[in-house]
Amino acid sequence: MEMAPLGIATLAVLAAMGITLIRALRGPTVYDRVLAVNSFGTLTVTVLALHGFLTDRPEFLDIAMLYALINFIGTVAVLKFFEYGNLGTAGGTRE
Numbered sequence: 091m092e093m094a095p096l097g098i099a100t101l102a103v104l105a106a107m108g109i110t111l112i113r114a115l116r117g118p119t120v121y122d123r124v125l126a127v128n129s130f131g132t133l134t135v136t137v138l139a140l141h142g143f144l145t146d147r148p149e150f151l152d153i154a155m156l157y158a159l160i161n162f163i164g165t166v167a168v169l170k171f172f173e174y175g176n177l178g179t180a181g182g183t184r185e
Contacts (some may be wrong), residue, residue, distance in 0.1 A: 100140045107133045124168055131161035 107130060114126035135158045142150025171177055 094144075096140055096144050100137060100144070103133055103136050103140065107137070120172060121169075124165065124172070128161065128165045131157070131165075135161070 110126050110130045110133060114123050114130060117123060135154045138150050138154035138157060142148060142154070167177060
């Protein structure tokens with residue numbers, strides 16, 4: 091039985107997610123972990139899009155786009171929190 095190219099791509103993305111998860115757990119700095127979690131979110135968007143193509147359900151692309159937006163906003167918020175200590179300041183003043 092031959093596997094479709096999109097199925098192979100899905101397996102490759104899942105392998106990359108595993109490697110990224112290891113980086114998120116091992117560190118060495120907090121910024122490496124945030125970047126790994128952001129990459130994991132991006133790979134999740136890719137898996138959602140591939141699943142939508144494989145199952146011929148285009149609504150998964152809408153879900154993937156929404157998840158990408160949430161991933162971006164969450165990463166910016168976490169990095170702002172690590173930089174300034176809270177999310178309420180407008181920036182420019184470090185504590």
